[in-house]
């Protein structure tokens with residue numbers, strides 16, 4: 001596998017996240033800098049109402065998917081700010097570097113699924129390099145950092161995405177329940193890909209349509225662990241309306257021309273009723289499952305959270321609330337530490353029009369299990 005070099009002012013390579021019909025390119029910097037990208041002859045700035053941002057450690061550039069898919073490369077341009085005084089601010093010379101980009105175009109899509117890295121970085125990257133440079137899409141399915149109590153924790157998201165994709169293919173991202181904890185949880189949308197600040201949205205890459213759902217926390221809002229700081233029941237009700245809105249727009253969403261695969265991605269396996277006090281929202285989650293089953297008809301549910309790697313068939317022991325299709329739970333950091341390292345397991349998934357071939361592997365290069373799920 002080839003190494004991609006990047007300017008040492010960056011913490012890691014960029015990551016290209018798919019949100020709606022745009023890509024959001026995230027680039028973490030070690031020093032204040034103003035940043036933009038040149039794609040297909042046009043400039044796309046990281047700006048705030050015309051102000052090039054530098055008072056931030058991660059930069060985000062919004063680009064229409066169609067533009068980057070056509071150009072298949074992007075040039076990141078930046079100037080390190082030396083003194084951003086109100087008048088005559090000073091910065092270093094402009095620097096630039098160019099990266100190749102592979103949009104999802106193939107019939108069989110190579111997807112790597114991981115969740116629950118909980119601040120591990122090297123191990124999830126080692127497992128996630130299963131496809132080497134032939135990966136088409138990375139799914140980061142929640143709890144990548146351990147909590148949102150420190151903005152530096154968000155670097156795990158960018159480092160894992162960059163380590164696996166090298167900034168050369170798309171990533172999709174969902175929020176996990178640990179992401180909702182800590183003083184910076186309320187700024188989550190500044191540091192991670194969201195749609196107008198919302199952590200649930202749809203996306204389409206190539207022939208794959210997907211919906212990101214977000215259960216928020218895993219216990220009742222009144223649980224003392226949260227100290228009266230959350231309102232996730234209200235949030236989930238808004239999300240029910242979002243699912244209904246997506247269904248009302250089916251022709252431009254999952255029924256759009258060219259869509260061959262439909263997946264729903266959510267950190268918490270909401271069709272499984274966990275033990276108390278985690279047995280929340282059964283009626284509401286049953287409604288989500290029923291809306292999916294009746295209208296959207298996904299081929300796969302992609303989950304994390306339970307720290308395991310398994311396939312959950314419809315009607316199986318984990319199907320408590322009416323799965324609309326088979327589920328894959330992927331993302332498991334080992335409890336045991338061996339030679340100072342933990343082992344991380346995730347899932348490599350080859351998605352075809354009529355089936356998914358799944359390989360659960362780990363960061364030691366071992367294959368744990370293989371499954372095939374046929375779509376009806």
Ligand SMILES: [Fe+2]
Nearest residue numbers: 143176177305
């Ligand atoms: Fe979780």
